[in-house]
Amino acid sequence: MTRKTQRIKASTADLEDDKIESHASSSELASATVNDKTFELNGKMYQFPSKVSDYIDGGFVFSEFEDTTELKENEATSISLDFPGSDDKLYLEVYNDGSDTVSIYEAKVNGFSLTRSKYSKENRIEFILPGGITGNTSQENIQELLPELETKGADEDGWTIYSNPVDYGTDEHTELRIYYTEGNMYSVDYRYSF
Numbered sequence: 001m002t003r004k005t006q007r008i009k010a011s012t013a014d015l016e017d018d019k020i021e022s023h024a025s026s027s028e029l030a031s032a033t034v035n036d037k038t039f040e041l042n043g044k045m046y047q048f049p050s051k052v053s054d055y056i057d058g059g060f061v062f063s064e065f066e067d068t069t070e071l072k073e074n075e076a077t078s079i080s081l082d083f084p085g086s087d088d089k090l091y092l093e094v095y096n097d098g099s100d101t102v103s104i105y106e107a108k109v110n111g112f113s114l115t116r117s118k119y120s121k122e123n124r125i126e127f128i129l130p131g132g133i134t135g136n137t138s139q140e141n142i143q144e145l146l147p148e149l150e151t152k153g154a155d156e157d158g159w160t161i162y163s164n165p166v167d168y169g170t171d172e173h174t175e176l177r178i179y180y181t182e183g184n185m186y187s188v189d190y191r192y193s194f
Helices: 024-028 052-057 139-145
Strands: 006-008 019-023 038-041 045-048 077-082 090-097 110-115 127-129 150-154 159-163 171-182 186-193
Touching: 006 110, 024 038, 045 052, 052 077, 052 110, 127 186, 139 159
Parallel strands: none
Antiparallel strands: 006 019, 019 045, 038 045, 038 127, 077 090, 090 110, 110 186, 150 159, 159 171, 171 186
């Protein structure tokens, strides 16, 4: 099945180069690497940095009182978003690199953590990561899909972590970590640091 890709322009001049694409095909992400900073959530393709409003436009809603938050110049924080009908949780790392205070809607996103519900497997937040990795990707297939991921081994709690090699000494790097427990993907962390 082929889906049409549509590019949506950001509404502010500062974010002219930032992208959110709708209806991206999974084949685009199948050939992507971690450093491409692209991913799909519930049928919409995003690329870091994006804006919080892009996720709201994609159907996510603020948890609690997060929508009243403002960020001062050079401030960073994390916020949580829900997807109606899902028990999964999306946490965004957001920042304001401008000289003026901005609403949370205009804050830039440079990372996310997606935690999947252990209790409900219905109405999941659907995602596609670089390499074509989805929430249904088994541990046995993960490194075949994205060879740059390395196994970090199981810890004392039974977690197995897959992560790309990162040189934390550089000013800019992208990191993807995928956590499995009891053979099931439990959470994903994907972030771009600069």
